[in-house]
Amino acid sequence: MADPYRWSFWKREFNSPILLASGTAGFGIELMEQGFLEGAAAVISKATTLKPREGNPPPRIIETRFGLLNSIGLANPGVDEVLKILLPQAADLPCPLIINVAGEVVEEFPAVIERLEESTVPFGYEVNVSCPNVAAGGIAFGASPEIVERISTLVKRVSSRPFSVKLTPNEGSIVESAKAAEAGGADAVTVCNTFLGMKVDWRTGKALLKRSVGGYSSPALLPLTVARVFKTSEAVKIPVLASGGVNRAEDILELLAAGAAMVQVGTWLMRRPDAAFELREGVISLLESDSP
């Protein structure tokens, strides 16, 4: 018998609250081929930019005692290749695809989305104004409510689809940036991207990552996400998509209780490609055991 549990956002109903986070699921194609998309409400793609980006020099992944530092640097083949090669393959995904979009200058965001509008595949967009691993754009955009509002307004103008603005926990006020996104016409906010982190070899005094700092993610960060989801969901009416620190079904239910409409799983998906299935099963059984 089908379970009765449903979650919804952007006028669509899902049998799972789980979104696969940007950068940890590709475009969903590899996961689909392995049958690992069951349990996922939607896939959020790797960041797409106007021009191809080769990404940062290796090493790009460093594990620390209680988490992961990444310095991918938005490596992606650029919007032309995404339209030509990846989206046609992703057309067969069993769930919707949200395209994560990044840019070095404000105008790049609407420019990429204008191109993506040529395809029928995307369900919506996630506007990444919070990448910690790039010199231009990234955190600096997300930390400024003025820039967040401006980017949201520009995207709204060219997009026929709903979009979320992915915010940064690193600088500025995430609540002010969330309000700015809403004022600019965003249909959701994603709370939030990775935390700025760094690992130094004390013997040499050198950072292990070539750009020194990277994006830190860890199950230990869950309470930080819960707090930010709680505060932003009180401040805006648009849905809050939670991201950061999820590796158990309980974490998902906790973030939903704190105000999230949907919950993303990122780092844990790299460890467990079938995480969506496992976590959804866990969520359902917790809800069932809790209902009278």
Add this chain to the structure above:
Amino acid sequence: MIIGKEEILPGIFKFEFKVSSSFIAEAEPGRFIQLEVSHGPFPVTRRPFTISSTYGKSVEIIFEVVGRGTEVLAETDVGRSLRLLGPLGRGYLLNPGKWLLIGGGLGAAGFPGLTAKIDSGLLLLGAASRDKLLTIPGLETVAITEDGSSGRKGLITDLLGSVRWDSFSGIALCGPVPMMKAVFEMMPFPAQAITQVSAEARMGCGWGVCEGCSVPKAGGGFLKCCSDGPVFQAESIDWERCEGIH
């Protein structure tokens, strides 16, 4: 499930896992597995290990304890189950004839499986000392150690002068990056062209989605170690840019 565990050299372990028959069918030499080394959340990511060999319905890996992940793994006992993904990546492109295998330290861990698939081979094996020198059965072997505790004393490059490069139909090279780079640069061009290397990079996912495992590509850009490799044509790698990655 772990069905065998042996400390073959100090700090170097051989683990045997029970796997499915479809795993065995796909376990070509050079491919790897992603192993969840702990049941708890840390370490967060899996650890990659080359498939050393397969027997019946089991797969063997050989690993050295170098950090927390391998330490936790080494402490895990026979009978425990660990989640294992694979076989992943691309292995060696095989051809008939005699092969030259050049291994540095744990780089030779994948050679038993390769040995089983080639007609015949010569192994040049280097290590810091006899404590780090693996034994690869079934191959004519010339060993060299940095301290002279086993075989000749010196570096693996000291063995290259007497190699008759044109007598081999394929060359497999695996070891630390500086060693692979030095060997590759000493090879005559025709030998470079038939050399395949097994590269290493820190991995996130291991199945092609995170862009975490980049290896510098000859001519610019990057290759993905986990899905374009880990076995690559040696010529497709930009060895200059590989330095200092780990």
